[in-house]
Amino acid sequence: MFVLSPLDFLHKLRVQLCRPAAAEAGWLPVTQSVRHGSKAVTRHRKPIHILKQKLLAVTKYVPPTPVVPKGAYPSERQEVKEESGFVLLLKRELKKLFQDYKMVAVAQNCNSNAEDMRILKHRLHRHGIAVKFFPNQVMCSFLSDSVYSNMAPLFIGPTVLFVSKEPKVKEMLTSLRSSPQMTLLGACIDNTLLSAQGVVSYSKLPSVSVVQGELVSGLAMMTAHTASMLQRHPAHLSALLQQYVKQQSSEEAPKAEEAT
Amino acid sequence: MAASSKSAVVLKAVKKIAVQFCPFESNVRSTREFLLFVGSEKARSTNMNCEVITTVKHDKSEPVVDVTFVDGERLLMKGAKLTTREMLSAFQSRCTAKDPQAKAGVKK
Numbered sequence: 001m002f003v004l005s006p007l008d009f010l011h012k013l014r015v016q017l018c019r020p021a022a023a024e025a026g027w028l029p030v031t032q033s034v035r036h037g038s039k040a041v042t043r044h045r046k047p048i049h050i051l052k053q054k055l056l057a058v059t060k061y062v063p064p065t066p067v068v069p070k071g072a073y074p075s076e077r078q079e080v081k082e083e084s085g086f087v088l089l090l091k092r093e094l095k096k097l098f099q100d101y102k103m104v105a106v107a108q109n110c111n112s113n114a115e116d117m118r119i120l121k122h123r124l125h126r127h128g129i130a131v132k133f134f135p136n137q138v139m140c141s142f143l144s145d146s147v148y149s150n151m152a153p154l155f156i157g158p159t160v161l162f163v164s165k166e167p168k169v170k171e172m173l174t175s176l177r178s179s180p181q182m183t184l185l186g187a188c189i190d191n192t193l194l195s196a197q198g199v200v201s202y203s204k205l206p207s208v209s210v211v212q213g214e215l216v217s218g219l220a221m222m223t224a225h226t227a228s229m230l231q232r233h234p235a236h237l238s239a240l241l242q243q244y245v246k247q248q249s250s251e252e253a254p255k256a257e258e259a260t
Numbered sequence: 261m262a263a264s265s266k267s268a269v270v271l272k273a274v275k276k277i278a279v280q281f282c283p284f285e286s287n288v289r290s291t292r293e294f295l296l297f298v299g300s301e302k303a304r305s306t307n308m309n310c311e312v313i314t315t316v317k318h319d320k321s322e323p324v325v326d327v328t329f330v331d332g333e334r335l336l337m338k339g340a341k342l343t344t345r346e347m348l349s350a351f352q353s354r355c356t357a358k359d360p361q362a363k364a365g366v367k368k
Contacts (some may be wrong), residue, residue, distance in 0.1 A: 002315050039333050108292065110299030110312075181299060183314045185283040195284070195318035 090138045097132070098148065098188075101163040103188035105172060105199070106154045112181050120179050127171040129164040150193055154185045168202040269309040269348070270296055273358035275330050280315040281323035281339070291323035291339035294347045327351065329358060 007254060048056070083091075098104065112120070121131050136155045143152045161184070167189045176182050187199045194202060205211070229237065271277075279295045281288045297303065299312050325347065327335040335354060337347050 110296055111301045111304075113301075150284070153288075156289050157296055181310055183316060185316060196316040198317055 086136055090134060092144050094134065094139070094142045095146075097161075097163060098146070101130075101165055103129075103162075103164045103167040103169070103187060103189045104163040106151070106185045107160050107162065107176065107182045108185055109158055109160055110181045112179065112185075116179055116181070120175060120182070123175040123178075124162065124172065127164070127168050127175075128166065129162050129168060129172055132161040132163055132235075134161065147191075148188060148193070151186065151188060159185075168200075169199055173200065173203055269300075269303040269306070269352060270355050270359055271303055271310045272368070273355055274307060274310045274327060274360060275328050276311045276313070276328040278313045278315070278326040278328075279324075280317055280321070280326075282317045282319065282321055284318065285320065285323070287340045288323050290342055290344045291325060293344040294325060294337075294339065294351075297344070297348060329354075331358065334343075 117131075124131060136157075136159065139155045139159075140152050143149055143155075164169075164172075169189070173184075176184055184196045184199060186196060187194050189199075189202065229240070265359065277298055279291060279298075281291045283292075295312075295314060299314075304312070306311070323339040325335075325337040325339060327337075329335070333354075337350065339347060
């Protein structure tokens with residue numbers, strides 16, 4: 001007598017259960033229905049049972065309607081947002097920027113590819129001008145606290161900062177003219193705010209030494225003239241003084257007549 | 261203000277766009293945003309012959325957008341009290357009014 005293993009026994013039992021009298025007829029059923037329960041965790045969204053749906057609909061949270069619509073009145077408490085570390089870092093950088101760099105120019109770029117930006121940056125770098133980008137919000141909040149608050153309305157839309165230690169305006173203007181999409185809005189040179197036209201006229205100014213020379217020569221001319229007059233013959237000088245006194249008296253006489 | 265134009269700006273019927281504004285004024289935002297839309301790559305690629313000229317002034321004047329179309333019509337928009345959306349919709353409606361005439365003629 002051979003011992004049937006439990007698996008064989010179950011297999012035979014299943015086969016016997018699944019194959020009723022039809023097995024003797026000689027055909028096997030094509031489909032075998034296997035019952036199994038539905039899973040709880042599915043990959044798709046399982047449709048909620050109707051009873052649960054009804055319960056959720058009945059017990060749904062309905063917030064109370066505000067008497068006053070939300071945007072009608074300003075909020076009583078002013079929310080003071082703490083600035084994140086990144087914003088503080090940017091502000092520190094801006095502070096250093098305004099201290100170190102003499103010229104800070106603001107331009108708006110409609111659209112420039114990376115290629116155009118690269119070429120422009122290269123051109124400006126040759127003259128020692130750096131190109132900086134800062135977020136407008138940070139910029140505006142920094143400017144409103146600092147001395148340069150009048151620059152704040154310039155920063156709308158995509159803006160670029162051109163900064164340099166020496167105010168090299170001519171070179172900057174020539175490089176900007178070659179890129180049509182950059183529009184110069186204004187500049188802060190030597191702590192003076194200039195408009196676009198102001199920048200152009202600044203570029204046309206002669207250098208500081210030339211202006212100083214002109215001023216000195218203008219002042220010196222008066223004194224030189226006086227010195228040369230005094231060095232002339234004293235008779236000439238006395239004649240000049242008499243003429244001057246006559247002119248003064250003749251001017252006073254008509255004035256007195258007009259008054260009377 | 262998010263991009264309000266679903267259809268890109270088509271500049272085929274436009275000859276020249278002249279934008280002038282004073283950046284130190286406070287009513288300039290809509291004009292500057294209009295300039296951004298019109299000067300963008302997408303818009304300019306529709307018509308390479310169209311010139312976009314920007315003038316930056318400092319005389320407290322109102323921001324003005326002067327559009328010259330190909331058939332000689334001029335559209336003057338004073339952007340002091342207009343929003344970007346209004347300016348764009350007015351501009352686009354006129355552009356499309358002039359443009360599909362040419363397109364429909366070509367299709368037929």
